[in-house]
Amino acid sequence: MNNSSEHPNLSGHRVLVPGGTGAVGEGIVRRYLAAGADVLVPTRSQERSDEFRALLGEIATEHLHLVVHDYTTFAGAQDLATQMVARLGGIDDVVAPIGGWWAGKRLWEIDEHDWQSAFVALATTHMAVARAAVPRLSAGGTYTVILGASATWPVPTSGLVSMEQAAVLMMHQVLVAELDGASRAFALVLGPVSTRAVTGESGWVTADQVGLIAAGLSADTAITGQAIRMTEPTEIAAALTLVTTAVPV
Numbered sequence: 337m338n339n340s341s342e343h344p345n346l347s348g349h350r351v352l353v354p355g356g357t358g359a360v361g362e363g364i365v366r367r368y369l370a371a372g373a374d375v376l377v378p379t380r381s382q383e384r385s386d387e388f389r390a391l392l393g394e395i396a397t398e399h400l401h402l403v404v405h406d407y408t409t410f411a412g413a414q415d416l417a418t419q420m421v422a423r424l425g426g427i428d429d430v431v432a433p434i435g436g437w438w439a440g441k442r443l444w445e446i447d448e449h450d451w452q453s454a455f456v457a458l459a460t461t462h463m464a465v466a467r468a469a470v471p472r473l474s475a476g477g478t479y480t481v482i483l484g485a486s487a488t489w490p491v492p493t494s495g496l497v498s499m500e501q502a503a504v505l506m507m508h509q510v511l512v513a514e515l516d517g518a519s520r521a522f523a524l525v526l527g528p529v530s531t532r533a534v535t536g537e538s539g540w541v542t543a544d545q546v547g548l549i550a551a552g553l554s555a556d557t558a559i560t561g562q563a564i565r566m567t568e569p570t571e572i573a574a575a576l577t578l579v580t581t582a583v584p585v
């Protein structure tokens with residue numbers, strides 16, 4: 337397994353992380369910044385922007401571009417991608433840890449508000465960001481969605497999460513087929529994650545490891561687009577091994 341203190345060299349990479357202010361997003365943002373990339377993190381509120389900058393502390397250098405922007409609509413995401421190209425000159429990598437957990441109702445108890453917020457809003461945001469960013473991705477660049485294993489497994493009373501994550505997993509598969517190698521699409525399918533919000537247990541993947549894998553995939557252009565599961569220790573070890581050429585041991 338890699339030494340987690342090592343970083344690939346992503347100096348000059350321009351990376352978009354929508355959802356980067358979140359618990360998993362933080363590990364991703366930290367790893368890309370540590371690897372020398374320029375990282376643009378949009379967030380929907382100034383308060384969250386301020387909190388996130390304070391949380392990152394010293395690593396929030398001039399390479400961190402925190403912008404208050406609503407990227408959850410087709411028009412908003414299109415505007416964000418245009419602004420990123422104008423500001424940084426292009427988009428090399430996108431990592432999308434958008435949205436969190438939802439629970440509490442069986443399918444037949446769900447009302448229209450639940451459906452709109454836990455399914456429609458999140459699926460729309462993923463689609464909006466993908467359609468805005470993919471045509472602007474550099475050759476060999478990466479588009480990585482962050483998902484839970486609930487995308488492939490029903491969790492009673494959290495069905496909306498499974499349905500939305502399954503839709504995004506299929507979006508990833510369609511991207512792999514449609515990109516045909518021009519850029520690389522990945523899905524990181526995670527079990528429970530140790531984050532700033534939940535310490536978790538030994539054997540859980542950490543937000544830091546998720547960032548390490550995403551950054552390693554960006555750095556190693558020989559790795560083709562695919563779904564990578566990290567739901568238990570052997571899968572986490574295999575994912576870390578996959579990126580060893582990009583991340584020195």
Ligand SMILES: NC(=O)c1ccc[n+]([C@@H]2O[C@H](COP(=O)([O-])OP(=O)(O)OC[C@H]3O[C@@H](n4cnc5c(N)ncnc54)[C@H](OP(=O)(O)O)[C@@H]3O)[C@@H](O)[C@H]2O)c1
Nearest residue numbers: 355357358359360379380433434435436482483484526529
């Ligand atoms: N945490 C885990 O244990 C875990 C386990 C497996 C998989 N995952 C997956 O990892 C991804 C991120 O999870 P997380 O735990 O980091 O979630 P989180 O802490 O809630 O962060 C999600 C981020 O998504 C952004 N977002 C954009 N549109 C949103 C919307 N309509 N509703 C809510 N958030 C929205 C928010 O950013 P702004 O408000 O700043 O715009 C927020 O910071 C999800 O796909 C989740 O399924 C997480």
